[in-house]
Amino acid sequence: MDFLHSLFAVSAEDLLSTSVLVLLLVAAWGGDKASRAISIVAFAVLVGAAALAVPALTAGAGGAATSAFGGHIKLDAFAAFAKLLIYVGSGVTLIVAPAYFDRFKAMRAEFPLLILLAALGMGIMVSANDLLTLYIGLELNSLAAYVLAAILRADGRSAEAGLKYFVLGSLASGILLYGISLTYGFTGTTSFDGIRVALGTGALSIGATFGLVFVLAGLAFKISAAPFHMWTPDVYEGAPAPVTTFFATAPKVAALALLMRVSLDAFGGQPGAWQQIVIFASLLSIVIGALGAIGQDNIKRLLAYSSINNVGFMLIGLAAGTAAGASAMLVYLAIYVVSSVAAFVVVLALRDEAGNAIESIAQLGGLSRTRPWLAAALAVVMFSLAGIPPLFGFWGKFLVFQAAVQAHLVVLAALGIAASVIGAFYYLKVVKVLYFDDATDAVQGREELANRALLLGSSLFLSPLGYLLTPWLGNLAGSAAAALFHFA
Numbered sequence: 483m484d485f486l487h488s489l490f491a492v493s494a495e496d497l498l499s500t501s502v503l504v505l506l507l508v509a510a511w512g513g514d515k516a517s518r519a520i521s522i523v524a525f526a527v528l529v530g531a532a533a534l535a536v537p538a539l540t541a542g543a544g545g546a547a548t549s550a551f552g553g554h555i556k557l558d559a560f561a562a563f564a565k566l567l568i569y570v571g572s573g574v575t576l577i578v579a580p581a582y583f584d585r586f587k588a589m590r591a592e593f594p595l596l597i598l599l600a601a602l603g604m605g606i607m608v609s610a611n612d613l614l615t616l617y618i619g620l621e622l623n624s625l626a627a628y629v630l631a632a633i634l635r636a637d638g639r640s641a642e643a644g645l646k647y648f649v650l651g652s653l654a655s656g657i658l659l660y661g662i663s664l665t666y667g668f669t670g671t672t673s674f675d676g677i678r679v680a681l682g683t684g685a686l687s688i689g690a691t692f693g694l695v696f697v698l699a700g701l702a703f704k705i706s707a708a709p710f711h712m713w714t715p716d717v718y719e720g721a722p723a724p725v726t727t728f729f730a731t732a733p734k735v736a737a738l739a740l741l742m743r744v745s746l747d748a749f750g751g752q753p754g755a756w757q758q759i760v761i762f763a764s765l766l767s768i769v770i771g772a773l774g775a776i777g778q779d780n781i782k783r784l785l786a787y788s789s790i791n792n793v794g795f796m797l798i799g800l801a802a803g804t805a806a807g808a809s810a811m812l813v814y815l816a817i818y819v820v821s822s823v824a825a826f827v828v829v830l831a832l833r834d835e836a837g838n839a840i841e842s843i844a845q846l847g848g849l850s851r852t853r854p855w856l857a858a859a860l861a862v863v864m865f866s867l868a869g870i871p872p873l874f875g876f877w878g879k880f881l882v883f884q885a886a887v888q889a890h891l892v893v894l895a896a897l898g899i900a901a902s903v904i905g906a907f908y909y910l911k912v913v914k915v916l917y918f919d920d921a922t923d924a925v926q927g928r929e930e931l932a933n934r935a936l937l938l939g940s941s942l943f944l945s946p947l948g949y950l951l952t953p954w955l956g957n958l959a960g961s962a963a964a965a966l967f968h969f970a
Contacts, residue, residue: 488551536562539566559961559962559965643716653703776911789822804888872946883895
């Protein structure tokens, strides 16, 4: 009976895994000609999985009632919130990918299957309540991601991106595994609940401290936080644009949610041990992301450094170690996902007459005069990512700074605000090129209808109209954060 209850509880994961197996057979028989039909079905599966995750979020599910499979899985409101963002990022990728790959005659039937497998792994990651479950979900996602990065087999940059991601990802997995083994050795358990009880609130032993440091280091790689960010610009630049869209959204959400659960749940009784690490990674990510982006001329590399910078701001919310900080981080994460979707849909539309991708920022000169709608959308994204009011991106930054001040981390908030001024420079540089440089007429391609709809919806969300959603988004994030602190 317990097994059947657990199997029913993970209905979203059941749907994803069953659908992947069925679609794998369809792909084997139908070949690449069936890729578009498989993508449509895969998108419908993600919508179904999202519908199955919604009840836990709206009900604010939390506590022991949300455990499944002997406590290895936790299906609370926090996991549901993260899963919805993961499914949004995955679904957007399936929408924008076919038209892009068709231009290269490289749409593969396995592409939507890899997206579904990655989504399944990420769902397990954010629901993990045990270090072993964590690792299984993370590796399922990572293995699919390595293949996705190198999906354009005839493109040297794509192959290089996949190889770099694989090598550095394997190193990060080794670091994480070593941290897991140390944590298990000094606590006697891999369960998050057991670890929290075993560590207590007293002084940590040297061995347990090293375990915590290695676990956090392995997860820092997955969220591309400095100083483990080195893979991000190369992979973002080399991977196909739809894959980069995916990397910037769904896996980022999963890794950040996992870091939150590990820090606030498994090591929740020892905030003093991990807060220093998170604060260091936060400030370093903000500074490196901002300074690294200033000299970039490639739009995808600039967005990669922007992601490092924004991860730093999100970590300020985690450093607060409070429910308000966790809620602020989730709101910021939701806004960032929409910003990334909008940014990369614009990148997908940047093509010359021959259909080749335009990635040089200099070639976007005067885009406001040749493609005013596209330039306006990109400007909205840049201003929102910079956190300039009244755009919605300001609200995410405001909430994490407010949470830090409430947690008496005034110096951290002040440094974050000061560093955000540096970041504003490179965002405004892009806007300056769009509106004040001489027109290059380089961008000639037209965006697909679905991409236009995504861009319009994302731009409206990031505009001041987005503030109309703050009560609703704040309530959902608050319920998710409360579930994460249910043990307290």
